Amino acid sequence: MQREIKSASGLTKQTSQWFAGLQDSICQALERIDGKAKFKEDTWERPGGGGGRSRILEQGAIIEKGGVNFSAVFGEVSEKMQEKMGFPKAHFFATGVSIVLHPQNPWMPIIHMNVRYFDLSIGKAWFGGGIDLTPHYVAEEDARFFHQHLKQVCDKHDKSYYPEFKQWADDYFYIPHRQETRGIGGIFFDRLQPDAKHSWDDCWAFVQAVGEAFVPAYAHFAHQYSQKSFTEAQKQWQWLRRGRYVEFNLVYDQGTKFGLETDGRIESILMSLPQFASWQYNHQPSAGSPEAKTLQMLKKGINWAV
Amino acid sequence: MQREIKSASGLTKQTSQWFAGLQDSICQALERIDGKAKFKEDTWERPGGGGGRSRILEQGAIIEKGGVNFSAVFGEVSEKMQEKMGFPKAHFFATGVSIVLHPQNPWMPIIHMNVRYFDLSIGKAWFGGGIDLTPHYVAEEDARFFHQHLKQVCDKHDKSYYPEFKQWADDYFYIPHRQETRGIGGIFFDRLQPDAKHSWDDCWAFVQAVGEAFVPAYAHFAHQYSQKSFTEAQKQWQWLRRGRYVEFNLVYDQGTKFGLETDGRIESILMSLPQFASWQYNHQPSAGSPEAKTLQMLKKGINWAV
Numbered sequence: 001m002q003r004e005i006k007s008a009s010g011l012t013k014q015t016s017q018w019f020a021g022l023q024d025s026i027c028q029a030l031e032r033i034d035g036k037a038k039f040k041e042d043t044w045e046r047p048g049g050g051g052g053r054s055r056i057l058e059q060g061a062i063i064e065k066g067g068v069n070f071s072a073v074f075g076e077v078s079e080k081m082q083e084k085m086g087f088p089k090a091h092f093f094a095t096g097v098s099i100v101l102h103p104q105n106p107w108m109p110i111i112h113m114n115v116r117y118f119d120l121s122i123g124k125a126w127f128g129g130g131i132d133l134t135p136h137y138v139a140e141e142d143a144r145f146f147h148q149h150l151k152q153v154c155d156k157h158d159k160s161y162y163p164e165f166k167q168w169a170d171d172y173f174y175i176p177h178r179q180e181t182r183g184i185g186g187i188f189f190d191r192l193q194p195d196a197k198h199s200w201d202d203c204w205a206f207v208q209a210v211g212e213a214f215v216p217a218y219a220h221f222a223h224q225y226s227q228k229s230f231t232e233a234q235k236q237w238q239w240l241r242r243g244r245y246v247e248f249n250l251v252y253d254q255g256t257k258f259g260l261e262t263d264g265r266i267e268s269i270l271m272s273l274p275q276f277a278s279w280q281y282n283h284q285p286s287a288g289s290p291e292a293k294t295l296q297m298l299k300k301g302i303n304w305a306v
Numbered sequence: 307m308q309r310e311i312k313s314a315s316g317l318t319k320q321t322s323q324w325f326a327g328l329q330d331s332i333c334q335a336l337e338r339i340d341g342k343a344k345f346k347e348d349t350w351e352r353p354g355g356g357g358g359r360s361r362i363l364e365q366g367a368i369i370e371k372g373g374v375n376f377s378a379v380f381g382e383v384s385e386k387m388q389e390k391m392g393f394p395k396a397h398f399f400a401t402g403v404s405i406v407l408h409p410q411n412p413w414m415p416i417i418h419m420n421v422r423y424f425d426l427s428i429g430k431a432w433f434g435g436g437i438d439l440t441p442h443y444v445a446e447e448d449a450r451f452f453h454q455h456l457k458q459v460c461d462k463h464d465k466s467y468y469p470e471f472k473q474w475a476d477d478y479f480y481i482p483h484r485q486e487t488r489g490i491g492g493i494f495f496d497r498l499q500p501d502a503k504h505s506w507d508d509c510w511a512f513v514q515a516v517g518e519a520f521v522p523a524y525a526h527f528a529h530q531y532s533q534k535s536f537t538e539a540q541k542q543w544q545w546l547r548r549g550r551y552v553e554f555n556l557v558y559d560q561g562t563k564f565g566l567e568t569d570g571r572i573e574s575i576l577m578s579l580p581q582f583a584s585w586q587y588n589h590q591p592s593a594g595s596p597e598a599k600t601l602q603m604l605k606k607g608i609n610w611a612v
Contacts, residue, residue: 042588056587065587177566177575243579250556251566260483260557269483273549273585280581281362281371282348282573 007093008125009200015117016072016095020053022115022211023070023097027055029215030068030101033222036061039068044265048075050093054268058275062108062226066101067271077120084261091121096129097211098255100272101218106238107225109135109142110183110245111218112272114255115211127207128190131214132169134183134245136238137290138297140304142224143184146217147304150187153213157206158197162305165189170300175248180298182248237291239278246277313399314431315506321423322378322401326359328421328517329376329403333361335521336374336407339528342367345374350571354381356399360574364581368414368532372407373577383426390567397427402435403517404561406578407524412544413531415441415448416489416551418578419520420561421513433513434496437520438475440489440551442544443596444603446610448530449490452523453610456493459519463512464503468611471495476606481554486604488554543597545584552583 027039037060045051052071057063072095077087096116103110115129133146147166154162165187173182187210192203249256249272259269285291333345343366351357358377363369378401383393402422409416421435439452453472460468471493479488493516498509555562555578565575591597 058587065585067587177569177572239582246552246583247556247576250553263483266483267588270553270585271587275586276545276582276584277552278582279371279576279579281346281364281373281577 006121006123007119008123009119009204011117011125011200011204012093012095012119015204018208019072019095019097019115019117019211020070022208023053023055023068026097026099026215027068030057030063030066030218033219034060034062037063042267044268046071046073046075046265048073048078050074052265052268054265054271056271060104062103062105062222064102064104065271065275067099067268069098069268069271071096071268078262080262085258087120088122093119098272099214102242102274103226105226105228106136106230106234107228108221109133110242110274111214111221113211113214115207117207125193126190127192127203129207129210130165130169130172130186130188131210131217132173132183132186132188133217134241135294136241137234138184138294140297142221143297143302143304144306145220146184146186149213149217149220151305153209154187154206157202157209161189161206162187166305167301173248174300175244175252177251178244178247180244180295181300182245182298184297184302184304185300236278237285239276240280240283242274242277243279246273249273312427312429313425314429315425315510317423317431317506317510318399318401318425321510324514325378325401325403325421325423325517326376328514329359329361329374332403332405332517332521333374336363336369336372336524339525340366340368343369348573350574352377352379352381352571354379354384356380358571358574360571360577362577366410368409368411368528370408370410371577371581373405373574375404375574375577377402377574384568386568391564393426394428399425404578405520408548408580409532411532411534412442412536412540413534414527415439416548416580417520417524417527419517421517423513431499432496433498433509435513435516436471436475436478436492436494437516437523438479438489438492438494439523440547441600442547443540444490444600446603448527449603449608449610450612451526452490452492455519455523455526457611459515460493460512463508463515467495467512468493472611473607479554480606481550481558483557484550484553486550486601487606488551488604490603490608490610491606542584543591545582546586546589548580548583549585552579555579 037057039055039057042054050073055068057066074093077090077092081087099113101111111133113131117127119125151162169185169188172188194200343363345361345363348360356379361374363372380399383396383398387393405419407417419437423433425431457468475491475494478494500506
């Protein structure tokens with residue numbers, strides 16, 4: 001059920017329908033890739049308007065815990081949203097797909113994707129989204145593959161997108177109190193709107209391309225790493241890295257903050273948290289170890305797409 | 307090394323010396339109770355002035371991960387502190403002891419204690435602190451014991467303290483997005499200053515009594531539960547409850563927020579996080595189970611001290 005608001009782009013219906021289909025196709029692809037577990041679906045309604053479909057897969061062969069969420073919500077901009085997000089008093093419509101996958105195998109990366117559309121009845125609308133990768137062990141060839149893949153997707157729409165959105169991801173997925181990036185970044189963008197060069201259709205085509213870029217990237221890593229053997233120590237390192245993921249998501253992630261502060265559906269918001277995470281006091285990997293090398297690559301400004 | 311600031315209470319030296327001694331005596335007592343592991347100490351200096359001693363015990367017989375931190379820091383109130391804490395531009399002096407202990411055994415509770423003194427060169431000073439308990443399984447007799455113990459400590463100083471500080475703990479140790487309290491609460495107080503009934507010495511004596519109330523409470527639970535056998539399912543429940551502890555500390559805890567936002571020593575601030583924590587999508591304990599009963603008791607306003 002969707003209330004039509006006076007839309008700046010005229011895309012409220014198209015976007016939500018396409019995002020719902022994207023959730024379907026990604027879940028099908030991930031079940032095929034995983035080969036063992038199936039997604040469980042919870043549909044929910046938002047008291048103020050709209051709702052969503054949360055799909056969670058737990059204890060798969062490849063995915064330990066993963067969520068692929070779709071939502072399309074609308075209503076009045078609450079006082080909290082006005083205060084926290086700087087939005088005006090208006091009606092809003094918001095739709096999108098959010099994904100976080102925590103793998104079983106420490107050689108597999110954690111992956112996150114989000115594509116979203118937001119519309120305000122005062123005649124403003126925009127797209128946002130991105131894909132980023134959090135390997136427990138950073139391998140340079142993987143980082144290059146991932147960023148080249150994203151650069152190709154971006155370059156088809158605007159050559160300026162990748163450099164801009166790559167830097168945005170570096171800045172956004174950063175843990176100041178650890179002075180490290182969450183992972184190797186990717187692309188992140190918000191408030192994407194038509195300009196002199198791009199129409200609403202152009203923006204929408206780009207966002208769809210980002211949504212479609214997810215499965216090939218994940219399939220690549222699943223093919224490469226899901227069968228690779230690992231030690232107990234490598235598993236422990238994975239748990240420690242997940243601890244950092246938890247720190248980022250609970251302390252800094254704007255989507256999580258927005259959800260917690262606007263009484264969103266808590267189990268859908270926190271599906272991003274891993275099944276297990278670990279903290280060890282002042283853990284320092286030994287010099288020259290693969291863990292120490294990983295930490296050295298968790299910084300902003302590395303040009304991976306060369 | 308401590309710079310003397312024009313102190314409202316004249317207690318800057320006394321408090322920090324006594325708190326350092328409290329850390330010593332509590333660590334000695336906890337090592338005796340644990341019987342296996344020893345605290346490791348890291349001393350650190352704060353670039354702006356002062357420093358601390360972080361003491362961490364990992365993989366003990368009873369304590370899986372615990373920290374007992376002392377600090378005494380001073381300097382200028384930074385712009386961030388002015389903005390985030392509403393402090394005026396002044397010199398400050400702050401000292402205290404903070405403890406969080408995560409036990410091995412799921413029948414043992416998580417315990418937290420903090421006593422602190424804060425002084426501003428504009429002629430203001432105050433005490434703060436508290437003790438609270440987060441059982442993985444709430445047993446009513448334990449909650450009664452704990453609250454009666456705290457009430458006795460409070461009543462010796464002011465009969466109004468326990469009811470006021472108990473409610474403050476209920477309100478403070480609350481996870482709004484889960485609509486549950488972190489545990490069974492305890493006492494929490496801040497901005498404790500002399501008034502018509504109490505001098506600085508009275509306030510200080512009360513804070514010392516809170517500091518000294520910690521070991522007997524913990525010894526009671528260690529004696530009672532540290533040898534009790536448990537199942538794998540009970541251990542998993544403990545990890546899930548620790549997940550909530552992580553959520554509270556990273557999202558709401560003012561001390562953690564203050565530390566992260568003022569570039570505190572990160573490993574000391576986050577010593578409160580457990581070695582392992584877990585999240586499971588939409589976990590619901592079966593009706594009537596001990597886990598479900600625990601959730602029913604994680605609410606504000608239960609009068610445990612009767």
